Amino acid sequence: MWHYFKPKNAVWYCWRLNGAAAYLRKDREAWRIAFRTIPFGDRDDVFGGPETEAPPETLPIIHAWGSGESVFLHPYLSGRPYVLRLRERLRVAPGRQCRFTVALPPLLRFELAPENVLAEEMPFLMSKTFSGPDLMSGEICHSLPLVFACDLAAQTTHHLTATMTVPLATPAVPSAFVFCDVVVKNNTRTALEPERIIVHPEPLSVYVHRDRLVTDTLELDYSETDCKPRVNHFGNAGYRLVSAGVRYRAGENFARRSADIIKDITTI
Numbered sequence: 001m002w003h004y005f006k007p008k009n010a011v012w013y014c015w016r017l018n019g020a021a022a023y024l025r026k027d028r029e030a031w032r033i034a035f036r037t038i039p040f041g042d043r044d045d046v047f048g049g050p051e052t053e054a055p056p057e058t059l060p061i062i063h064a065w066g067s068g069e070s071v072f073l074h075p076y077l078s079g080r081p082y083v084l085r086l087r088e089r090l091r092v093a094p095g096r097q098c099r100f101t102v103a104l105p106p107l108l109r110f111e112l113a114p115e116n117v118l119a120e121e122m123p124f125l126m127s128k129t130f131s132g133p134d135l136m137s138g139e140i141c142h143s144l145p146l147v148f149a150c151d152l153a154a155q156t157t158h159h160l161t162a163t164m165t166v167p168l169a170t171p172a173v174p175s176a177f178v179f180c181d182v183v184v185k186n187n188t189r190t191a192l193e194p195e196r197i198i199v200h201p202e203p204l205s206v207y208v209h210r211d212r213l214v215t216d217t218l219e220l221d222y223s224e225t226d227c228k229p230r231v232n233h234f235g236n237a238g239y240r241l242v243s244a245g246v247r248y249r250a251g252e253n254f255a256r257r258s259a260d261i262i263k264d265i266t267t268i
Contacts, residue, residue, distance in 0.1 A: 018175050025054075066118055179214045185219065
């Protein structure tokens with residue numbers, strides 16, 4: 001799925017993306033591409049490809065030109081931040097931490113090379129949300145209501161006091177989503193009850209590991225004054241890098257932009 005693919009001429013191919021889909025046909029240097037997008041809440045477990053299948057006639061066709069024999073359906077994290085509203089109710093005691101996994105919808109690009117993008121699309125439609133204190137200074141984000149936290153009970157039982165439901169999915173199943181481990185550390189004197197978290201994706205890389213997409217671990221260290229996020233990059237040989245995040249220089253601090261608990265969210 002997440003490799004360069006050499007299509008035959010005059011044949012339609014389909015990538016099944018958890019209810020969404022991407023279609024591609026090559027006619028020498030002429031390319032035809034179509035995307036089936038769905039609301040984030042309508043996702044399913046159907047995933048695979050490429051397979052020979054033409055798109056429905058109702059889908060608009062994107063026409064592109066480019067020389068090359070192989071094409072890559074390249075996954076990236078969106079350029080806009082993700083606002084995560086957790087399904088499980090968490091209560092992290094002072095001095096404790098919790099760890100959970102969330103699934104982030106990717107931006108997908110058909111590429112002949114990094115410099116030659118044929119087409120791109122966000123397969124999963126999300127509502128837009130302002131993350132700032134008011135509409136004049138807010139930043140537009142992707143809103144992900146009821147994000148499923150995978151393997152929550154197994155990973156956090158000894159770390160936090162929480163009221164939680166049974167997880168609906170696990171990250172072990174290959175899918176079109178990018179799975180991100182989030183660690184919330186409470187270094188304050190009071191209990192922390194995160195309901196919404198905003199994640200800026202710039203420093204996060206995307207990897208393929210055991211046929212599924214994963215990104216770096218994001219640690220959110222809450223103190224009495226602020227939240228300091230840290231990114232733990234994967235260095236193991238089993239993780240193949242497919243999209244590199246921004247590497248900040250020493251002294252650069254993206255803490256106040258990268259993550260925070262959102263107290264008030266205004267939805268467009």
